[in-house]
Amino acid sequence: MAKAKVNKKMGAVSVELPECPVCMDVMSAPIFQCQSGHSICNSCTRILLPPICPICRQAMTQMRNWQLEELISKATVPCPNRSSGCVFTMVAMNMEDHLKECIFREMACPIGIVFGRCSWSGKLKDILDHFKERHSNNCYLNTDSEININNVSISVDERYMYLMPLGKFLFILTFKIDTCQKMAYWAVQHIGSKKAAQQYVYGVHIMSKQDDKRQVVFLDKCFNDAFDVNEVFRQARCGVMPLTMLSHFIKDGKLSFSFIVQRSQPNFKNKGKGHVTENNPKNKGPKVPGPQSASNQSRGKSPGPMHYHQQKGTKGGPHVFKNNKQ
Template sequence: MAKFKVNKKMGPVAVELPECPVCMDVMSAPIFQCQSGHSICNSCTRILLPPICPICRQAMTQMRNWQLEELISKATVPCPNRSTGCVYTVVSTEMEDHLKECIFREMACPIGIAFGRCSWSGKLKDILDHFKERHSNHCYLNTDNDININNISVSVDERYMYLIPQGKFLFILTLKVDTCQKLAYWVVQHIGSKKTAQQHIYGIQITSKQDDKRTVIFTDKCFNDAFDVNEIFRQARCGIMPLTMLSHFIKDGKLSFKFYVKRNQQNFKTKEKGHGSVKETNKGPRGPGPQSAGNQSRGKSPGPMHLHQRQKGPKGGNSNKQ
């Protein structure tokens, strides 16, 4: 049986969590009792036909075992994925949140989640190999190269997704073109815990295909994959560019941008007052046209502006939409 510690003022230092006599798993709320007082977990109570206690054969009731539920709610229990390597122990009431981001959980393919075109599921350690084998166009292995998108249009709704390994971590980059909102969104999510995600800052550097002196850079803290990416879009907590501005970065249906991710060091931290940053540079002559579009983007930005030096890097790579 699982053990947990209790505040010394409440009683013993350690006790054992009771198991349900039917399924033999550790009890979880709600817990119901039979007429004799035996406790059965909720899931087993619902499948008892007839509703008879398997211990004493007395009828089950709707009476809750509140004391046992309170005791269990304060227990520290190991993660159910401990057999596959997870060493976390958390308060039982927080277990559900942990399981959403546990790196040892069974994970569905991100391409399948976003587009419904893949039924693969497996462990985190196998996702990169799966992408290399099945979704090579969506696996961005060399961050020194540009991500090149073909056949992109500001008049067509589309979503692009890339799996990006960085050392021992994996990140998901999503670009969404939304013609209804007339915006393009860039979001980067770390596959893992929220704490680790917030320790990383990502950057998106977009260089115009029409004028290579025109560059926009977004920087922001990463989310983890437990966040619903559609909710991030809805709240505008990411890099955003008006489609009228994006059109000045596309030529012949092609768009290029660079991606980088860094540890959240002092000179990369964003301010608490806002989420995200944007910079536009244009070393060419100022006047109407693209520069005016850039001015509009500053008003649309969801957070404060942070200025960064424009970075040059070798161009290469090729990615197509899903």
């Protein structure tokens, strides 16, 4: 029987986990037993033909080894991606959630997941190079430029996706036109853990093609890529604009916007219109309020569009923010 040592502070068990005698992998629930009491993992039990225990040749049963399953669920285990570089160890029952956001996991191309137009899969460190090679139009590298979309119509469902690097981190911007909800959505997600994503906020700056004085800025916090972006849209926990309003920003089927991503630091001010930046003192342009200006968004409610208004007698670009929701 496996020896276990309980860590009372962590609520975990330090134990050398037993291996399945068939596949030689670490046991995982559900675990079934034969008539003699030998335990075999579920995947191996299902492929045994006939269902005979490979140890004693007795018939397998549907009897679960509940004690062993409970022990394994409380044991501290390393991430299965440790050979790729992951150093996390955690209680086995929490491993499934970690694997959804582990940066060393095998990842499918985000374009392929959404649009089904790419079958590439690989590691996080290779995604940017893949986008540069295969999806260069969806790779946002020049943070001084705007994103210009052609053939935009508020009467047609559309979704656009862009990958952007910030230092060693990657972010995904998704823009969606939903004719059923009659809304347009903008959301930025961090490819990584939920904890890391909470350290960043983003702003989307939309410029009208019809009137250069009409501009809107949305500010919100980042989610990580393990959170379904469709759920972000459904809850309106992102930039949201009615399609009737969006129509005033489109001219001849063309729409432009830019965005920023910045660390959520107290008193931090962005100094670069359209920049993906981390407090770069060389950047110039209108100031964007820091995370505390969007504190109500941390409660899961979108503050609505925030408009630029230029004060009388001032020069330069717009710099005063006013929320249009009263």
